[in-house]
Amino acid sequence: MSTQVEHSRMFRRGRALGYLEEHDRHLTAKHDPQFSFGFIGCGMMGQEHIYNTLLLGRARVGGLYDPATKSIETASQLIAKNGQQDAPKIYASIEEACADPDTDALIIATPNYTHLDVMRAVAGCNKALFVEKPIATTVADAFEVCQLAAAHSRPVRFGLQYRFKSVYAEALTEVFERQSVGRVHSVNMLEHRFPFLDKVGQWNKFSVYTGGTLVEKCCHYFDLMNLFAGANPQRVFAVGNQAVNFHNFVYDNKKADGLDQAQMSIQYDNGVIGGFSLCMFTPGTREELVVCGDAGRVHASESARLGEANENRLEVWCGENGASSVRAPEYPSYITAAGHHGSTFFEHLSFVDELSGGAVSGPNLADGLWSVAVGAAAQLSIERGVAVDVAEVLPADFDAAQWVKTSYQEG
Numbered sequence: 001m002s003t004q005v006e007h008s009r010m011f012r013r014g015r016a017l018g019y020l021e022e023h024d025r026h027l028t029a030k031h032d033p034q035f036s037f038g039f040i041g042c043g044m045m046g047q048e049h050i051y052n053t054l055l056l057g058r059a060r061v062g063g064l065y066d067p068a069t070k071s072i073e074t075a076s077q078l079i080a081k082n083g084q085q086d087a088p089k090i091y092a093s094i095e096e097a098c099a100d101p102d103t104d105a106l107i108i109a110t111p112n113y114t115h116l117d118v119m120r121a122v123a124g125c126n127k128a129l130f131v132e133k134p135i136a137t138t139v140a141d142a143f144e145v146c147q148l149a150a151a152h153s154r155p156v157r158f159g160l161q162y163r164f165k166s167v168y169a170e171a172l173t174e175v176f177e178r179q180s181v182g183r184v185h186s187v188n189m190l191e192h193r194f195p196f197l198d199k200v201g202q203w204n205k206f207s208v209y210t211g212g213t214l215v216e217k218c219c220h221y222f223d224l225m226n227l228f229a230g231a232n233p234q235r236v237f238a239v240g241n242q243a244v245n246f247h248n249f250v251y252d253n254k255k256a257d258g259l260d261q262a263q264m265s266i267q268y269d270n271g272v273i274g275g276f277s278l279c280m281f282t283p284g285t286r287e288e289l290v291v292c293g294d295a296g297r298v299h300a301s302e303s304a305r306l307g308e309a310n311e312n313r314l315e316v317w318c319g320e321n322g323a324s325s326v327r328a329p330e331y332p333s334y335i336t337a338a339g340h341h342g343s344t345f346f347e348h349l350s351f352v353d354e355l356s357g358g359a360v361s362g363p364n365l366a367d368g369l370w371s372v373a374v375g376a377a378a379q380l381s382i383e384r385g386v387a388v389d390v391a392e393v394l395p396a397d398f399d400a401a402q403w404v405k406t407s408y409q410e411g
């Protein structure tokens with residue numbers, strides 16, 4: 001019998017007890033990873049996945065594919081620095097990555113506009129797949145990605161990991177397990193943050209490559225709102241524009257065109273109403289979720305001024321129904337520091353558990369599609385200046401009964 005604490009990564013991360021022989025290691029013993037992953041796209045997010053793969057320790061990095069030499073070089077350095085002694089293969093093409101008999105899964109972290117083509121290239125290979133969000137730049141393409149994923153013989157995951165952030169995971173527990181707010185009637189979210197960071201080829205400055213800011217970035221929030229609302233989004237009204245950022249930004253003779261602020265209302269088909277606020281010219285990052293029900297209110301937030309430490313906070317108001325509380329949900333700091341406030345680590349844990357034959361958790365294929373559909377409907381609403389039925393952006397042959405999002409119990 002051994003305790004969970006004996007297996008803590010805390011003991012295995014460094015080699016602080018460098019004088020010990022291998023046969024004297026127990027808490028600090030390294031375990032051979034069970035799986036091997038190939039990485040397609042090794043920029044910022046690909047490297048976050050590589051780091052989390054090695055931190056989790058249940059898979060090694062088997063190979064890398066990226067046309068950018070610098071991305072390959074920095075990813076290779078990251079792998080060496082984080083304890084993997086043998087260098088990964090460097091593939092010459094996606095096809096080579098698919099044909100590698102030594103990997104079990106491919107992690108795809110290429111720019112949004114490439115996801116459909118990459119998915120077409122990898123679909124049918126004998127490996128599990130992980131595809132970053134948003135799964136495509138249009139709803140039609142997202143639907144094709146979902147159809148390819150549904151026909152794939154191995155597990156397919158999409159990168160909507162915010163539901164694994166500590167504040168939102170705890171908010172889900174409060175709302176659905178403890179029923180702290182009673183029946184949910186409204187879900188509001190806010191993201192106020194700094195401008196889009198630099199990217200390889202600066203693809204994220206152009207709507208044609210991102211799908212529009214409300215698809216690119218905000219699919220995360222729509223996934224959360226859809227989950228808390230417990231229903232399908234029906235109608236969206238949005239206003240927004242490119243108010244401040246990148247007005248003088250020109251790349252390859254093209255002017256940046258992504259919007260940097262928006263306000264949105266969402267009507268769900270069970271009567272829940274949603275609101276979303278985006279500002280991308282803030283000297284810091286602040287995310288908020290407010291869920292109101294007939295018995296209480298849950299307010300979750302992450303907040304950091306630029307360059308300062310983040311603060312998590314969860315406020316639960318229960319009135320006379322029970323104890324209200326204010327707390328600061330946190331993962332261990334080395335997990336939080338691994339990216340996206342620790343959610344990427346838990347996303348990997350959930351993916352690797354599924355590969356090991358364990359429970360399937362996390363977002364499903366339909367969640368990927370619906371999160372893009374809300375963003376696309378919002379972009380269209382801004383363009384037209386009127387509310388848009390989400391049904392209008394869904395493919396003509398879309399059958400909502402077949403594409404059922406996760407409910408909290410499944411997710």
Ligand SMILES: NC(=O)c1ccc[n+]([C@@H]2O[C@H](COP(=O)([O-])OP(=O)(O)OC[C@H]3O[C@@H](n4cnc5c(N)ncnc54)[C@H](O)[C@@H]3O)[C@@H](O)[C@H]2O)c1
Pocket residue numbers: 040041042043044045046065066067068071109110111112114118132133134159160161199200201216340
């Ligand atoms: N889940 C999240 O929280 C999160 C956060 C950031 C980015 N992302 C997503 O991850 C993806 C990558 O974003 P990023 O920030 O890493 O961008 P990035 O520009 O930093 O890296 C993208 C990498 O993909 C490479 N690439 C381009 N086309 C390729 C192809 N066809 N095959 C293989 N490699 C290719 C580029 O050379 C680059 O190295 C995007 O879809 C983005 O939306 C998700």
